[in-house]
Amino acid sequence: MAIQHASHHSSMTGQWIPSTCGMCLHGCGIRVQVVDGVAVKIEGDPTNPDNLGKLCPKGNAGLSRLYDPTRILKPMKRTNPAKGPGIDPGWVEIEWEEAYEIVARELGRVRRDDPRKLLCAIGDFQRIILWGWPAVFGSPNFFTSLGNYCGGSYHPVNGMVDGSFAAINDYAYCNYWIQLGSGDGFSSHLHVSGSTKRMADARMRGMKVVVVDPRCSPAAAKADEWIPIVPGTDRAFVLGMAHVLVHELRRYDRQFLREHTNAPYLVGEDGFFWRDERGRAQVWDLRVDAPRPWNDVPREAMALEGTFQVDGHRLRTGFQVWKDILVDHTPERMAEISTVPASTIRRLAREFVGAAQIGATIEIEGKVYPFRPAALNYYRGAQSHANGLLDNMTYKLFNMLVGNIDVPGGHLGVPLDHRGFFISPGEDGMIKPEPHQLHPIPPFKYPPDSTHLMEWFPIGFDAGQLNAETLLEPERFGLDYQPEVLLLYHSNPLWNMPETDKIEQIMRRMKFIVAIDIHLTESTQWADVFLPDRTYLESTLLNCLEPPVVTGHSLRQPVVEPLGDTRDAYEILTELAERLGFLDDWNDLLNVVCGFVANTTYMLDPDRRYTVEELWDRFARSVYGDDRGLEWFKRHGHAVRYRTPEETYMPYGDLRIPFYFEYVKRVGAQLRQQMEAAGITDWRFDNYVPLPFWKNSPVIEDGERGYDFYAITFKEALHTFADTVVMPWLTEVSEKDPVHQGILINRATAERLGIETGQRIRLVSPAGRIEGRAQVVEGIHPQVVGVSNAITREYVTNPTVRVKGAHFNRLLTGSMRYTDSATGGLESTARVRIEVID
Amino acid sequence: MPKIHVAAIGMARKLVGFSQRTIDFSGETVADLLRALNTVDGRTLYANLVCEGKLRGDYAILVNGMSLTAEQLETRLEGGDEVVTMAILRHLHGG
Numbered sequence: 001m002a003i004q005h006a007s008h009h010s011s012m013t014g015q016w017i018p019s020t021c022g023m024c025l026h027g028c029g030i031r032v033q034v035v036d037g038v039a040v041k042i043e044g045d046p047t048n049p050d051n052l053g054k055l056c057p058k059g060n061a062g063l064s065r066l067y068d069p070t071r072i073l074k075p076m077k078r079t080n081p082a083k084g085p086g087i088d089p090g091w092v093e094i095e096w097e098e099a100y101e102i103v104a105r106e107l108g109r110v111r112r113d114d115p116r117k118l119l120c121a122i123g124d125f126q127r128i129i130l131w132g133w134p135a136v137f138g139s140p141n142f143f144t145s146l147g148n149y150c151g152g153s154y155h156p157v158n159g160m161v162d163g164s165f166a167a168i169n170d171y172a173y174c175n176y177w178i179q180l181g182s183g184d185g186f187s188s189h190l191h192v193s194g195s196t197k198r199m200a201d202a203r204m205r206g207m208k209v210v211v212v213d214p215r216c217s218p219a220a221a222k223a224d225e226w227i228p229i230v231p232g233t234d235r236a237f238v239l240g241m242a243h244v245l246v247h248e249l250r251r252y253d254r255q256f257l258r259e260h261t262n263a264p265y266l267v268g269e270d271g272f273f274w275r276d277e278r279g280r281a282q283v284w285d286l287r288v289d290a291p292r293p294w295n296d297v298p299r300e301a302m303a304l305e306g307t308f309q310v311d312g313h314r315l316r317t318g319f320q321v322w323k324d325i326l327v328d329h330t331p332e333r334m335a336e337i338s339t340v341p342a343s344t345i346r347r348l349a350r351e352f353v354g355a356a357q358i359g360a361t362i363e364i365e366g367k368v369y370p371f372r373p374a375a376l377n378y379y380r381g382a383q384s385h386a387n388g389l390l391d392n393m394t395y396k397l398f399n400m401l402v403g404n405i406d407v408p409g410g411h412l413g414v415p416l417d418h419r420g421f422f423i424s425p426g427e428d429g430m431i432k433p434e435p436h437q438l439h440p441i442p443p444f445k446y447p448p449d450s451t452h453l454m455e456w457f458p459i460g461f462d463a464g465q466l467n468a469e470t471l472l473e474p475e476r477f478g479l480d481y482q483p484e485v486l487l488l489y490h491s492n493p494l495w496n497m498p499e500t501d502k503i504e505q506i507m508r509r510m511k512f513i514v515a516i517d518i519h520l521t522e523s524t525q526w527a528d529v530f531l532p533d534r535t536y537l538e539s540t541l542l543n544c545l546e547p548p549v550v551t552g553h554s555l556r557q558p559v560v561e562p563l564g565d566t567r568d569a570y571e572i573l574t575e576l577a578e579r580l581g582f583l584d585d586w587n588d589l590l591n592v593v594c595g596f597v598a599n600t601t602y603m604l605d606p607d608r609r610y611t612v613e614e615l616w617d618r619f620a621r622s623v624y625g626d627d628r629g630l631e632w633f634k635r636h637g638h639a640v641r642y643r644t645p646e647e648t649y650m651p652y653g654d655l656r657i658p659f660y661f662e663y664v665k666r667v668g669a670q671l672r673q674q675m676e677a678a679g680i681t682d683w684r685f686d687n688y689v690p691l692p693f694w695k696n697s698p699v700i701e702d703g704e705r706g707y708d709f710y711a712i713t714f715k716e717a718l719h720t721f722a723d724t725v726v727m728p729w730l731t732e733v734s735e736k737d738p739v740h741q742g743i744l745i746n747r748a749t750a751e752r753l754g755i756e757t758g759q760r761i762r763l764v765s766p767a768g769r770i771e772g773r774a775q776v777v778e779g780i781h782p783q784v785v786g787v788s789n790a791i792t793r794e795y796v797t798n799p800t801v802r803v804k805g806a807h808f809n810r811l812l813t814g815s816m817r818y819t820d821s822a823t824g825g826l827e828s829t830a831r832v833r834i835e836v837i838d
Numbered sequence: 839m840p841k842i843h844v845a846a847i848g849m850a851r852k853l854v855g856f857s858q859r860t861i862d863f864s865g866e867t868v869a870d871l872l873r874a875l876n877t878v879d880g881r882t883l884y885a886n887l888v889c890e891g892k893l894r895g896d897y898a899i900l901v902n903g904m905s906l907t908a909e910q911l912e913t914r915l916e917g918g919d920e921v922v923t924m925a926i927l928r929h930l931h932g933g
């Protein structure tokens with residue numbers, strides 16, 4: 001273990017050990033001070049350019065996870081067969097051998113019968129290489145909303161646009177930043193520790209920030225301007241701005257759209273590209289006033305706009321089709337939907353396009369790039385909705401209007417990991433769409449294998465919320481089996497999924513539940529056997545996930561001897577794979593997900609067991625060469641560096657990105673054929689569209705049923721991307737902040753309803769109800785109530801943490817009606833009525 | 839005779855009966871290599887993995903780390919090349 005002596009940062013003696021924060025997925029570099037075998041302090045690693053020596057509150061609180069007195073430190077089995085909230089499981093501690101023997105017996109029984117009968121709730125992003133364990137077991141099932149809750153539509157659209165996984169505005173060069181429903185740079189989302197510094201630096205040099213959010217979030221509070229909005233209507237606001245750019249100001253980056261997107265490709269009356277007999281997409285050649293294959297026409301000779309008649313057919317460019325759609329998306333109409341005044345929509349559109357400096361260039365490290373220092377950034381609040389695909393498309397297209405995608409100052413793709421953007425040539429000179437980056441797209445199948453219908457979402461994400469509908473009404477979906485065993489791996493479906501009552505019903509049906517975790521939760525207290533994992537301060541891996549400006553791995557290594565009788569999750573799953581007879585397939589899967597297949601020197605022997613250190617040593621050497629194995633990382637801590645301009649800006653070169661999402665329409669048409677052939681007639685295809693527009697969501701329609709208000713949940717740096725609501729150090733902080741003390745309600749609304757701070761109120765949605773104390777504030781839209789995730793837990797084991805029990809997800813509906821029909825993204829907003837209890 | 843290093847993953851491994859092996863190769867293309875690899879069912883890897891001249895959708899082939907498309911089975915091989923054949927696991931979960 002590499003040791004640096006304690007520095008002037010602390011008066012205490014001891015060792016500083018480099019490692020990686022594991023309190024969320026992003027893996028900031030840390031240094032842990034260890035005195036006499038006890039970890040006493042965690043600091044940010046100043047040599048790591050990802051977090052620049054900084055840590056968010058969760059990272060600073062890591063010691064309270066390691067030394068949490070309620071952690072489970074020895075395997076346990078339940079002795080009380082009755083299960084449910086508040087029922088004592090009658091835990092007894094057991095030896096690992098007995099625990100493994102029970103789990104292998106129960107899992108082996110179901111695997112021999114039908115391996116699909118295993119339901120899996122998988123979490124722990126940093127150990128993403130372990131997520132394929134259910135697949136080699138033989139189960140396709142995903143019983144959690146993890147990932148889908150925020151990224152169900154976000155990740156597929158990023159992957160289709162430029163092969164990225166996420167996106168962020170360019171901290172280094174952006175001058176005008178519009179932010180929708182996201183805490184990027186302030187309190188949440190991508191690598192918040194380093195991002196707050198980058199945001200602060202950008203503000204210091206004069207960048208303007210406009211935050212659009214139903215709530216006066218930390219970002220809104222610090223922005224130059226906060227624009228309150230009705231939840232789920234951000235798309236209307238942006239469509240209104242697009243109308244202003246295209247129809248009123250007529251200012252957009254024609255060169256970018258013509259030369260770097262498929263906006264000039266001709267679209268026929270059927271909505272598909274107009275192709276010649278060889279299948280080549282056509283453009284309108286301005287030199288000869290006729291359609292020609294895209295690759296026969298110089299880019300500058302393509303018509304970007306126009307409607308053309310060819311052999312009695314009406315053809316329009318892809319850009320023209322959206323331009324026509326935007327005609328009636330006037331600021332006045334979009335204002336009625338979003339409540340953002342039309343004058344504000346016009347002003348912000350004008351400011352945005354002015355700041356974008358269309359036509360400007362910048363030289364960086366000897367290379368000249370387009371320079372577009374205005375960009376729109378967004379995340380969960382703006383697009384985790386039942387029409388999330390349309391939301392995401394809208395924001396991308398709005399950025400494309402000023403030509404800012406993947407150029408300095410603009411809106412940049414963020415790769416999943418060290419491999420960078422997923423780039424390969426697709427059809428018609430386009431980048432190949434990569435909607436799925438975590439697993440191959442499963443082919444259509446009826447009856448479906450997976451309980452979350454993954455085979456029916458060819459561009460979608462794992463829509464775990466659908467389990468609530470499919471498992472309780474299996475005949476509606478043709479599901480021809482019922483799961484019997486549940487594996488909980490660092491996941492808490494009773495907390496993270498909509499419709500908690502239905503999830504409980506499903507869990508009651510399980511004949512056996514095994515949990516791999518570090519503590520008891522709403523869900524793991526239902527387990528029959530609990531297998532205790534190690535925390536990030538006691539385990540080993542290399543991490544690189546969603547790095548916005550850097551690339552390279554950071555090492556997580558044990559800084560203290562593991563507490564109690566715990567095992568590393570990799571070792572647990574490997575032991576189970578061996579006992580269940582699929583160690584060879586497990587090693588083969590690791591060969592694929594670790595990338596060892598790209599260089600067979602490092603491939604695992606299928607029949608050998610490898611320690612966790614051996615595995616990561618191979619991984620390190622396969623990526624960085626034999627002179628940078630695990631020992632090198634133990635000495636240096638990380639191999640993280642800034643991404644180069646070539647890796648950051650238009651890394652796909654001359655390949656075009658999609659403006660007109662014909663691919664989406666085509667995939668939908670193919671799915672429709674497959675569905676019809678299988679006799680399925682009631683599936684929705686409404687969101688398989690090539691361009692976005694406004695349409696009402698089921699949440700808006702619920703307003704007509706007497707649910708007058710919108711309910712949202714929100715998270716801040718204390719509790720994002722993590723399970724930290726049960727940690728005393730952090731709850732102590734959040735409990736001092738009025739925002740996290742009750743259900744937020746606007747002052748004017750509260751006065752109208754006669755509600756005062758501290759009064760108990762009930763929120764009732766079409767799906768469920770929650771109760772809590774009203775917290776009257778100015779900083780929330782008058783039609784909205786806000787529920788901090790800090791008050792959502794219903795079960796905690798640490799006696800110093802209070803249960804507040806306003807479990808927001810009870811208000812959400814997980815059915816297809818509230819799910820994006822193309823991506824499987826869930827609706828994160830609920831309509832509610834407010835009832836005063838006392 | 840040129841030597842080709844062959845690795846097989848998942849179902850492909852079970853078909854050929856080995857994980858990694860360096861073989862003397864007298865053919866010219868990836869398709870030739872697949873025809874030269876006998877499988878436990880008495881056929882060849884080509885017969886198992888290829889349908890109407892194209893690689894089946896549930897398999898992937900990498901040559902020196904680069905993935906081939908279903909139509910690229912006529913890719914030429916040279917001595918020292920590494921060829922990996924693997925069955926695709928459909929359900930690696932996402933989040």
Ligand code: SF4
Binds near residue numbers: 028051
């Ligand atoms: S952002 Fe995530 S990885 Fe970084 S310090 Fe916070 S919890 Fe740790």
